[in-house]
Amino acid sequence: MKIIRGKLEGTLIIEHDVFVDGRGFFLETYSRRKFDEAGIKIEFVQDNWSRSSRDTVRGLHYQLNPGQDKLVGVVSGEIFDVAVDIRHGSPTFGQWEGCYLSAENKKQFFIPIGFAHGFCVVSESADVLYKCSDFYSPKDERGIIWNDPDINIKWPLKGQAVLSKRDLASPTLAKSEKYF
Secondary structure, X not given: OEEEEOOOOOOEEEEXXXXXXXXXXXXXXXXXXXXXXOOOOOXXXXXXXXXXXXXXXXXXXXXXXXXXXXXXXXXXXXXXXXXXXXXXXXXXXXXXXXXXXXXOOOOEEEEOOOEEEEEEEOOOEEEEEEEEOOOOOXXXXXXXXXXXXXXXXXXXXXOOOEOOHHHHOOXXXXXXXXXX
């Protein structure tokens, strides 16, 4: 397993050892021992799976009390995955980092507490699996509008963004709660 430090403090891109033979491939998407040895001592308590079509944008989401670390990967298709630093006082507050995750590259993106998370589907469809360090809590769920001009994410859309009503109603970062 190779861990690449992201440009924002705390984000990580994980490249796994993939074993390929005539039958296909095998890899460990998560090994607590390997993550512990790499200094990522997170207890994950919930796995989520979403399927979305091309140009779907999900996010930018985060949770309060205490928040969620996320380990994101793709098992079918490809996404452009994004983390936005929402830690007030951080030197990179309001900055974003993005990476492509796909069934082909088998990479994962680790996004720590204090970041909003979102993604855009760049293939016909994508199945996204991600681990969370805390349980989903509807009362603590928050969002930032996906196209906040102050953040200025360069989403690789081919057409019009497909969004939920909730995501369309999210505030800008400047108008969101100052929690982290």
